[in-house]
Amino acid sequence: MLQAIHERFANASDVKTHRMTNSQFSAEIAYIATLVDESKVSELVLIPFAKEEVPFNDLLSSNPNFSKLDDSARWTDMMLRGFVLIKLEATIYTMDAARVIRNTAPQTTVESTIEGPQIALSEDLMDSINIIRSRYASPDLESEEFTVGSLSKTRVVLLYDHTRVDPAVLDIARLKLRSIQTDVLSASGELSKFMNDNRKRLFPVEMITERVDRLTKGMSKGKIIVLMQGSMFAILIPITFTELMTATEDRYESFWTSALLLSLRFIALFMTTTLPALYIAVISYNPELFRVQLAFSIAGSRASVPYPSFIEVFIMLFMIEMLVEASVRLPKYIGSTATTVGGLILGQAAQQAGLVSSIMIIVTSVMAISNFVIPVYSLSLSVRFIKYPLIVIAIFFGLPGVACGVFALLIYLCSQRSFGKPYFRLVLPKDWKDTDIGEVKSK
């Protein structure tokens, strides 16, 4: 065995192999030192072998930590996942001794809530499954493991409640996971992209979340969780657009509070996408849309601005996008400085210099703040993008153009499917087993 392993890992210095003998047996052991907790190896294998308190072959066959491995083709695979290979009298045993460096006690940072659970998923797959299982203590929970990435060999696990899951969605998910061809898989977002037919989609059709309450609730509704090693975010499929707009807290608060918050979010979504485009359309095409006092005050604030409205919009949008991007990329300590400086420039100086009108400043800030209201990050990024096509339409077609653009977005959203399920739909059937439209397919 050792010969074969040395051949396969010709240049790996961290592959450790031993040949050991005691009074009864002669055994071989192989593992990758960097992946393995060596104290565990010595405690479970080396010491019992040397002490000979029980015969070593009895120990191997009776201790559940060890399991037989018949297929020699899987040796490297197992070792790469942190297993120890032990050869005793022509039989190969494996033992899981993987050591993973992990964050301790992960907290939710991306989707924070005030009163909801504060523990997030872990970067370690086993810890994540542990957290989910402890909150979903049902024997119906099933898991399937896949390996993705020819080099990274990332472990990916599908979790679902087999009594509730929609088998059609499960089949698609399995098929997609098996067909992924990549070298290295390093993040959940990457995985979700691979799982999608349309790589150039505009809106996320799966939810990437770190919140365990979202996951368990989703699973109880028949959704599937995709977890991967090395990422503290799970993918939840299939989802609808409305679910991307709800925060988990909406379920914890009273009905009217959450109804108000949800409708606020939808209004914010509408404003952040259309405000700049509407500004252009109203200023350049239809100033008579507003009541006359308002139209005058807008015109007055634009009096010092020497160029058409769309240039003004582009200046401001460019600045605000730079500001947002800078505050994401910068370390936390400098980040606040950047936003303060940027905010001052945008808020005061640009308007006094006559570069932009004061109404435009309000439009920009409302647009930016409304964007931050969207609870799921990937959706808020998509929303940040879609205002640009609307602006372009507004430049050429004015007010009807903006309305058409919004309508086109609605059509696009309605035509999306999340793993074969409707994505943008107001009322869904309670259960996938209930009858729904479009079930009778052509023969």
Added chain:
Amino acid sequence: MNRYFYYSFVMVAMLNLMLFVPSVLLSERTTGAVSSMLVAIVVGTLTAYAATSALARYPGRGVPEILRLRLPEWIVKMILAIYAFMFFFASSFALIAFTILLNRVLTPDLPVWNLMLILGVLCIYGSTRSSMTLLFMMEITILLLTPLVLFVLFKGFRSPDVAWNAIYAVARYVNVPPTLSSIAAGTFIFTGYTNMAIFNRLNPPNFRLKGRWLIPLFGSGILLTTFFLPIGYHGTMAVDRYTYVWAQTADSMTMSFGFIERVLFLFLLVYLGLTLLYTSVGWHQSIEFLRSMSKSYRFEVDFSKTPKANWWISCVFFGICIASMFVLNEQTNQIIAERWLIFRMFVELATAIFLLVLTRKRPAADAMGDSIGSTQGDAMGDSKGDSKKSAKGEAKA
């Protein structure tokens, strides 16, 4: 899936303004429009009842499939071609009429083809989507627009400018005998069921249309509002002088405390959405009818990759629309609309009766066999699970 039927019904009922229904009715306000409307409510409701109960016997099948069950191929092809033309004509006509209106009112400084370009391209995009997408689209659009329509109507009826006397004076012409063109205009309100011709393919096997009493209730509500509210605003005689009487009516209302003072803009926005939806759906039905003419065509209610044929047909439709923009104006539109409304009424009446006769002949055992619960309401509750399974089986087969 009742609600999808009613979305379609509401959409067509509200869209009547774009097909010159109020103009036709108002021009005959003292010569029989009022009594014609009463006749139209009865005729329209009966046609809708007949057609929906005929279609309900074959859930999961559209009109092309139903026709093929009993008729020889060449007749089917001919009928489908007529239907395709009807849907294409109505929806394109609405689109052109609205484009001209929007250009006149909102963007008079832009050329009209500019507006047609963007509206038409959007309709190409919409109509090439799958039937399922269009149903979702219909749902969201109607739900977004209905509050706005209700608001406009609320503003309309609450306004002190409404002369109830004028409305009363016109209503007293109820004893004048009805006329054909007014009945035809009135029945248009009730023709939302026609979209079921294709969308019936999406209905699940246990589908049963409930709440059909809403049809006369809602239809007559819209019909009477369409006719009487402009009279209230413009008076008994002046109401006839406007080309777009409802645009003028909406412009007579003000929102004195809003950002936007003129209700007209709200009205235009609502009808922009409605027209785009109506044209997309209409073109889609037309595309499906044209493609169903080939016997080997297997319809799909949902697809992820749009078939090329859809794009081609839709682009041809768009081309015809652009070309006809140069020929049509408000006057010709009005004349065409009046003639077309009459023609349409007869085709739809004939279709409804024809479908009813066609489905009456269906043997009871056959009806029981593949669509459980469509006619037998009492068996529905517990057969739900079974029929679901059989549907899945069929889908796999």
